[in-house]
Amino acid sequence: EHGGVDILWRRGFLLVLFMCMEVGAGFEESLAPNMPIHAYFPKSDGPRKRMYPTGKERQYEHKTYSDGYRVQITPSCEAERREMEDIVLDKANNIRKAAEVHRRVRRYAQHELLKPGIKLIDICEKLENATRTYLEADKGKAGVKAGIGFPTGVSLNSCAAHYTSNPGDKTVLKYDDVLKLDFGTHVNGFIVDSAFTWAPNAKYETLLEAVKDATYTGIKEAGIDVRLCDVGEAIQEVMESYECVLDGKTYQVKCVQNLMGHSIEPYRIHAGKSVPIVAGGPSTRMEEGEIYAIETFGTTGSGYVWERGDCSHFALNHPDEILDSGMKVKMPRASKLQNFIEKHFKTLPFCPRYLEWAGQKDYMPALQHLVDTGVVQDYPPLYDTRGSYVAQYEHTIFLRPTCKEIVSQGDDW
CATH class of the missing domain: 3.90.230.10 (Creatinase/methionine aminopeptidase superfamily)
Structure with a gap:
């Protein structure tokens, strides 16, 4: 008698467990990050506090190549x-x-x-x-x-x-x-x-x-x-x-x-x-x-x-390249945009979306002026x-x- 109840109880438990697993399968954790990368890697005791995986x-x-080198x-x-x-x-x-x-x-x-x-x-x-x-x-x-x-x-x-x-x-x-x-x-x-x-x-x-x-x-x-x-x-x-x-x-x-x-x-x-x-x-x-x-x-x-x-890709030219162009920025708004780019991107490539993300508005005339004067290089598709x-x-x-x-x-x- 008690053995039959025990079997039924175990079957019921397994059924509930299976249902929970099925429900949980629909709620997998997203791979989108919610914390900075350094949080995944503990500090070390050495002079270099945190080390990241070697490639x-x-x-x-x-x-030996064909030229003998x-x-x-x-x-x-x-x-x-x-x-x-x-x-x-x-x-x-x-x-x-x-x-x-x-x-x-x-x-x-x-x-x-x-x-x-x-x-x-x-x-x-x-x-x-x-x-x-x-x-x-x-x-x-x-x-x-x-x-x-x-x-x-x-x-x-x-x-x-x-x-x-x-x-x-x-x-x-x-x-x-x-x-x-x-x-x-x-x-x-x-x-x-x-x-x-x-x-x-x-x-x-x-x-x-x-x-x-x-x-x-x-x-x-x-x-x-x-x-x-x-x-x-x-x-x-x-x-x-x-x-x-x-x-x-x-x-x-x-x-x-x-x-x-x-x-x-x-x-x-x-x-x-x-x-x-x-x-x-x-x-x-x-x-x-x-x-x-x-x-x-x-x-x-x-x-x-x-x-x-x-065009969607732009980058500030290296200072030496800007000097070599021999052209000067004459538009005040373009000068302000140049300073903004130097501060926020240095010579890293950027796009209009990044300018908007960082708070810039009505920037296209100034950006085009920077391209025309050789301060910024454009990279069309x-x-x-x-x-x-x-x-x-x-x-x-x-x-x-x-x-x-x-x-x-x-x-x-």
Whole structure:
């Protein structure tokens, strides 16, 4: 008798437990951040109070190129290089902090934002607010010490780069779109620049695979004393070995020849050295301590991009470049806007949405005057031929004394 009651009670308990689990499944915790990134990492007892995760480390390749130049880390200099690691540790920790934020923000985007039907402007604003939360970049600080590295790129289909939503953008993401999500984070000016392509329709898989393979080939080739032209040649060989079939038509995947990776310096996303993605580039060599964005673009179109459409990306030129322009700002409102940009962004790229977020109004005439006088550089959207599809993958690497570190690599790619 009591055994039967016990069985019924246990069955009832299990039923209630199962129902609770089902209800709870609909209330999964959001990946949107609610506290700064440093709260996730305890302080240490050492001289450096808080350390952030190291990226994927890869050893440098020991190889000889066709011109006879040999790239090799010899045992005699290995001990010295290890001593140099301590010197660059603070620099590395800034980059790693920015990279950890990037990984978490893009995971949030992948799981909760990138779905057909969402507006591009909502992707941008929610993603950027997540970065601001992690790095405490509120309106008072405006992200100069830490925050957004550059406007969130949401370039669709034949648009390869430099498209972010301007205020009022009503563009909606669709199932058949090929979206390049390219965004940056920074800590003390040390920028992490990483991008991936979202394309839920399986017909684009080969295109995405080609570009991802080409990017990792570039990362594998990169290293201290490596020539930039050799990196580009290796990338092109891999990228253009792929063919993809779209709607019954076969396309050779082409490199977008006038888009490149680039060196990065504090507060300068494009710091002077370009990493080509085709053969025939410069013989300039990579150097120890440099940071690079290794990015590749593959296309079903012409393999060349042109400026088209309304501009959304701007950046204050370096003071030396402003002096070289020889032009002076004559509009008082433009002078005020220049001071505002210097205070809130330095030479980090920005967009009209950021100006509005920080409280600016009726700024376009002044901004255009700054562009016309060479104080600010504009970066319009870049498109391949109409009807083509462009994919992009990108990681930031740090050429440390003993190895190269893919600081932005995560579990996603």
